[in-house]
Amino acid sequence: MRAKGKIVTAMLIFGSIGVFVKNINLSSSEIACLRGIIGSLFLLGASFIIRQKISFQALKENMMLLLLSGAAIGFNWMFLFQAYKYTTVSNATLSYYFAPIFVMILAPFVLKEKLTAGKASCIIMAMVGLFLVVNIGGGDDGSSYNHPLGILYGLLAAAFYASIIFMNKFIKNLSGFETTLIQLITAAIVLFPYVLMKGELSFSGIKSSTIVLILIVGIVHTGIAYFLYFTSFKELKGQTIAVLSYIDPISAVVFAAIFLRESMSPIQIIGGILILGSTFISERLELKVLKTNQ
Numbered sequence: 001m002r003a004k005g006k007i008v009t010a011m012l013i014f015g016s017i018g019v020f021v022k023n024i025n026l027s028s029s030e031i032a033c034l035r036g037i038i039g040s041l042f043l044l045g046a047s048f049i050i051r052q053k054i055s056f057q058a059l060k061e062n063m064m065l066l067l068l069s070g071a072a073i074g075f076n077w078m079f080l081f082q083a084y085k086y087t088t089v090s091n092a093t094l095s096y097y098f099a100p101i102f103v104m105i106l107a108p109f110v111l112k113e114k115l116t117a118g119k120a121s122c123i124i125m126a127m128v129g130l131f132l133v134v135n136i137g138g139g140d141d142g143s144s145y146n147h148p149l150g151i152l153y154g155l156l157a158a159a160f161y162a163s164i165i166f167m168n169k170f171i172k173n174l175s176g177f178e179t180t181l182i183q184l185i186t187a188a189i190v191l192f193p194y195v196l197m198k199g200e201l202s203f204s205g206i207k208s209s210t211i212v213l214i215l216i217v218g219i220v221h222t223g224i225a226y227f228l229y230f231t232s233f234k235e236l237k238g239q240t241i242a243v244l245s246y247i248d249p250i251s252a253v254v255f256a257a258i259f260l261r262e263s264m265s266p267i268q269i270i271g272g273i274l275i276l277g278s279t280f281i282s283e284r285l286e287l288k289v290l291k292t293n294q
Helices: 004-014 017-019 028-049 054-062 063-086 089-098 099-108 118-132 147-169 176-197 208-231 238-244 245-259 266-293
Strands: none
Touching: 004 176, 004 238, 004 245, 017 063, 017 089, 017 208, 017 245, 028 063, 028 118, 028 176, 028 208, 054 063, 054 176, 063 147, 063 176, 063 245, 089 238, 089 245, 089 266, 099 118, 099 147, 099 266, 118 208, 118 238, 118 266, 176 208, 238 266, 245 266
16 A cells, blocks of 8 residues: 555544544543553554564653653543544544644744744634634534533643644654554553543443444554554655645544534534634645755
């Protein structure tokens, strides 16, 4: 499979996760924990098959960042899955895609990067888009949802993802595959005692359909999707990866409409376009800066 095919497949898989999580009758922390365990075991097996060498010296040098970012991934998943429970997949996905905006807002303080007029315009555009998405007057009767709370969980997931982006910038001498493998293992290790303390992870009476869905989320949406995503990096340019990444949120909205019969009001669609448009423009600006500095 060529690099573009790999990343397109990975994005489509990521985009479909909401449909599966919506049908798993477990708590968000249980799903996140099991996803981390199954996904990390799959990638660990894949690392032996492809003979991926891991630098233990590099692991030691980056251990603190790997542990913190791994824990952030666990809670990132947990809050995203909570968002799915309280609002539509479309709303959860769009609020989750606020992560690049958080990065832009915090970059001047964390990375000492200059906040340009272009980036400031993207932030304003995304804020307007979020305001329109929160307008839940249409698209769904809302009888079983608490949209503001769901969108808040989506934004919390986005904040954790933004923290992962920052921490990964300081991780040195490790490939994306190595970093992700350790982070997934850490996510599982951190979430497991959390789930136990909450008295969850009880498999008594669990349905066979739930087991199948959990295995799909762990193996397909985590192990296979992450493997395809990171093994395609070496052959693709950053701009290509950035553009193809938008298959994820767009496909999430389409899958939710087809399989969950979710819909969005015209105002919410405009809001979604503004959010995704602002993140797309911000990434183009970032790539332009990188090319200038090369």
